[in-house]
Amino acid sequence: MFTGIVQGMAHVLECQTLGRNKRLKIQFPDASMQGQQLGASVAINGVCLTVVEIERDAVSFDVIDTTLLLTNIGSLTNGSIVNYERAARMGDEVGGHVMSGHIMxxxxxxxxxxxxxxxxxxxxxxxxxxxxxxxxxxxxxxxxxxxxxxxxxxxxxxxxxxxxxxxxxxxxxxxxxxxxxxxxxxxxxxxxxxxxxxxxxxxxxxxxxxxx
Known part of the structure; x- marks a missing residue:
């Protein structure tokens, strides 16, 4: 779950093609990914993606072909700037409105x-x-x-x-x-x-x- 309160901007370091899918490596601001875990969710431009690799504040995500086709994630390239929000935790203030990260x-x-x-x-x-x-x-x-x-x-x-x-x-x-x-x-x-x-x-x- 996300709140729609964007926590900041990050930039794409690498876009790697994996068959019909793509792996994104994104550099986040210093310490913004502290305590992040494999399998956790992060919204990138509002799209809920799963963490598959962590190198301090450089985090990688695998994106399936359907997501690439239906969202602007498919047009990201090295150097692209994106919005991000880490998944909300129980007790967090919902300053926006409840969002799932599923783009229509x-x-x-x-x-x-x-x-x-x-x-x-x-x-x-x-x-x-x-x-x-x-x-x-x-x-x-x-x-x-x-x-x-x-x-x-x-x-x-x-x-x-x-x-x-x-x-x-x-x-x-x-x-x-x-x-x-x-x-x-x-x-x-x-x-x-x-x-x-x-x-x-x-x-x-x-x-x-x-x-x-």
């Missing part, structure tokens, strides 16, 4: 507006050609959304886009200040919202069948 789809940066300390990023949201999932059913104004592992609130929404507003602290701690038009960002929807929407849709379909 990617969205594209389609507009960036900055005026003083006001920083807005708009993302185009459409039916994914890879997953055939329409994430728009689960997105609404002032609702939670996970973007590259950060728990954010949607501040505006249209038919095929969502927009978030970022404070200077978030820009300093994450890769959002580095985003450019066209960049792909991992999107995880709020699990509670998904459960509610799916349940309501199922009940309405059942009622429609009965009435017909």
């Amino acid at each position: 789809t990617c969205v594209d940066v389609c507009d960036i507006q900055q005026q003083g300390e006001s920083f807005h990023i708009r993302f185009s949201v459409d039916v994914s050609g890879l997953t055939n999932v329409d994430a728009r059913r689960y997105l609404f104004d002032k609702g939670y959304v996970g973007l590259n592992g950060a728990s954010l609130t949607i501040c505006d929404i249209g038919d095929d886009w969502i927009e978030v507003s970022l404070i200077p602290e978030t820009l300093k701690a994450t890769t959002f200040g580095r985003l450019r038009l066209g960049d792909k960002v991992n999107l995880e929807i709020d699990s509670h919202t998904q459960a509610t929407v799916d349940t309501v849709e199922r009940v309405l379909k059942q009622r429609a069948v009965i009435l017909s």
